Structure formats: structure tokens, C-alpha cells
Amino acid sequence: MVQIKASADTLKVLEKQRAILLAASNLFRGKGFHATGMRDIATSAGMTVGNLYYYFRNKEEILAFCQEETLDRLKALVTQIRSAPERACDRLVALIVGHVRCLNEGIPGSLAHLEVPESLSDAMKKKRDDYEDALRQLIRESVAEGTFEACDEKVAALAILGAVNWTVRWFRPEGTRDAEGIGFTFAQQLVGGLMTPEAKKTLKTKNLSTGTSSLLGRANSDGVRHG
DSSP: OOOOOOSGGGHHHHHHHHHHHHHHHHHHHHHOTTTOOHHHHHHHHTSOHHHHHHHOSSHHHHHHHHHHHHHHHHHHHHHHHHTSSSOHHHHHHHHHHHHHHHHHSSOOTHHHHHHOGGGOOHHHHHHHHHHHHHHHHHHHHHHHTTSBOOOOHHHHHHHHHHHHHTHHHHOOTTSSSOHHHHHHHHHHHHHHTTBOHHHHTTIIIIITTHHHHHHHHHHHHTTOOOO
């Protein structure tokens, strides 16, 4: 796994790696991870193959960097959202929207992760598991506050993750819906399906309008902007 050090002397290298990552992730989306070669990535990034090897030894390193970037963005997002004052169900809506945006705007890195999940290192598996735990905590809090029906939090969390992660398979930036709009639609269906009948009446009027938008804005303003 590529080690990233956020210091002044490595900032330029990090920026170049992220530019390569963007080119590679678009190819992973279009051709698939296994069908994409280093020469393809170099051509897309506008550099020679030899120059590409200076930054990454192989596409597995690019994949690891890709996964780590995505997980770090999701971790920053969930950290900001968990500390917000809104209801837990509102925060879950914001997390779902932010998750869809993170995967599909800027660096759509999780597509490669879906194809080769065994490539995750122990450290990245820990980040992934921590994120799932945070999601399950929001579900528990929503049940406790009375906005969700009692449910199996693990199954509910896996259902949400399965749905939002799969968007990288079919989302296209040039389509008629942007990632944020798709995220709100997913949140309406996924969160709405867990809510009590009474609480569900507030979903369209509060959760999917200014309340959630302001919450998502606060998370993005803290450096988690994916557009």
C-alpha cells in the first residue's frame, strides 16, 4: 500500500498521485480493473509508462491508494456528521447522500474495491469496519429516539451499504441525475423504509430539504468536498 505523508516535501507527489488516481479510476469504471493496464493508465494521465512507474509500481498500488482515499473521505464525513445536533435519522440521510457523492464525484474509487475486495489491507479493513460501525450506531440512535422501528441494525446497515456502493456500477456523470440527487432518492427510500409511520411523515418535508442540506454543507466545509 502506498504510504501517504501529508508533509510539504511530498505534497507535489501526492497531487500527482491523485491525478493518476482520477485517470485510473475512470478506466476502472469503464473497462474494469482486470482489463485495465498500466499503459492504459499512463495514456489517460498524459504521461509515459516509465513516469507512471515512478509513482506506482503496479495497478494494485493504484488500487490501494484509490481505496484509501475513498475510505479516508468517508471517515472524515461520518466524523463530522456524527457530532451534528440533528436527529439521528436526519444525520443518516446526510451520510447516505455524502456516501453516494463520495463514490461518484471526483474519485470514484470503490468500483475497483467491489471487483477485488480481497486486496484490502488489514488497516483498510479496519477503516471499512469502523465506518460500518458508525452507520450501525446511527441506526441504533434512530431506534432509540423513536424515529425508526425496531430492526436488525446489522442487516439494515448492510442493506444500505450494498445499495449505495452499487451506484458506482451504473452511475454516469453525464446522465440526467447528479450524484447528490440520486443520494437523496436513495435516502428517501432506505431511511424511509426504516422509519415509523408517524416519523416518516417528516421525511420529505425536513430530512430531504434544508435540514439535511445544511448538515451536508457543514461536513463539506470541513474539507470533505467531493464535487
